[in-house]
Amino acid sequence: MDTVILISQVIMSLALILCFVRVVRGPSLPDRVVALELFASIVVGLVGVYAIKSGVSSFIDAAIVIALMGFLAAMGFARFLERGGPRDD
Amino acid sequence: MIEFVKGTFIIAGALLMLLASLGILRLPDLLTRMHATTKAAALGVILIMLAVAMHYAEVGVSARAFAIIVFILMTAPVAAHVIGRAGYFVGSKLWSGTVKDELRPNYDPLTHELKSGMESIENTQRQPRDTDPD
Numbered sequence: 001m002d003t004v005i006l007i008s009q010v011i012m013s014l015a016l017i018l019c020f021v022r023v024v025r026g027p028s029l030p031d032r033v034v035a036l037e038l039f040a041s042i043v044v045g046l047v048g049v050y051a052i053k054s055g056v057s058s059f060i061d062a063a064i065v066i067a068l069m070g071f072l073a074a075m076g077f078a079r080f081l082e083r084g085g086p087r088d089d
Numbered sequence: 090m091i092e093f094v095k096g097t098f099i100i101a102g103a104l105l106m107l108l109a110s111l112g113i114l115r116l117p118d119l120l121t122r123m124h125a126t127t128k129a130a131a132l133g134v135i136l137i138m139l140a141v142a143m144h145y146a147e148v149g150v151s152a153r154a155f156a157i158i159v160f161i162l163m164t165a166p167v168a169a170h171v172i173g174r175a176g177y178f179v180g181s182k183l184w185s186g187t188v189k190d191e192l193r194p195n196y197d198p199l200t201h202e203l204k205s206g207m208e209s210i211e212n213t214q215r216q217p218r219d220t221d222p223d
Contacts, residue, residue, distance in 0.1 A: 004096040008103035015103075018110040022122075030119050030176035034126055037168060038113055041130035042106050044157070048137045049099060057150045060141065064157055067134075067164075074168040081175040 005053045012046050033077040040070025095140045102136035105129045117184040119176045127169040131161050 019042065022035040044063045051059035112125025135158050142154040178198055183190060195204045 001092060001096065004099055008099045011100075011103040011107050015107040015110040018107075018114045022110075022113045028119070028176070028179070028181050030172055030179060030181055031122065033172055034119065034123050035113055037172070038109055038126045038130050041126075041134050041161075042110070044134050045102060045106055045137045048134075048141045048154075048157075049103075051141055052095075052099070052144045057145055057147070060150060060153045060157070063138075064153065064160070067157060067160055071160075071164040071168055074172055078168075078171040078175040081179050 002053070005049055008049055009046065012042055012049070015042050016046075029077070029081060033074060033081075036077075037070055037074045040066055040073070044070075091143060095143050098136045098140040098143070102133040102140070105133035105136065109133065117186075119181045120173060121184065123169050123173055127165050131165040134158075134161050 016039065019035050019038050023032050023039070026032040026035060044067050047059050047063040047066065051057060051063070106129070109126045109129035112129065113122045116122045116125055138154040138157050142151040145151065145154075177192070180198075192203075195206060196202075197204075
């Protein structure tokens with residue numbers, strides 16, 4: 001089981017790196033917002049896997065909070081864009 | 090047996106997340122990138138949370154894991170809709186191979202008015218019907 005968890009952590013870290021490339025390169029602000037939302041999802045997965053590995057079930061609460069914050073950040077960015085954010089960046 | 094199912098779920102969830110980030114890196118424009126990320130990442134989180142619920146097999150932890158699943162299922166489409174709408178209004182460019190954009194000729198992004206394509210003089214006035222009361 002430890003090997004499986006290690007492999008999945010490596011895969012998710014690779015996914016974080018690829019997602020970060022899009023955050024840096026993204027041609028416009030909505031692309032970066034989508035990438036940050038994916039970031040939050042991957043971090044929720046990493047926290048869930050770490051909850052299995054460490055045996056501390058309280059990490060699930062942290063995963064709930066991270067998912068909530070990702071959603072609220074996406075909503076806030078979308079509102080900011082619609083109410084006159086940067087138009088052609 | 091349950092170890093095998095758990096391991097399969099964890100690896101499948103991690104691979105789906107890798108697939109989502111490959112999609113966001115490789116696909117050409119905003120809408121196709123969202124198409125890759127929302128579904129694959131949501132399914133990845135759901136599989137990993139199922140593995141957590143199986144690992145602990147307690148009522149409290151499983152309830153919280155299923156709460157995350159329900160939350161992801163409810164919020165992922167809403168967030169995708171809101172970001173896609175904002176991106177269209179801001180004027181993010183579509184891919185050169187896009188076949189059809191039906192909003193472009195009928196929609197005014199400044200006044201948010203949508204035309205139906207059926208506007209004519211007689212359609213602007215109400216036509217009397219037989220069932221109207223006198």
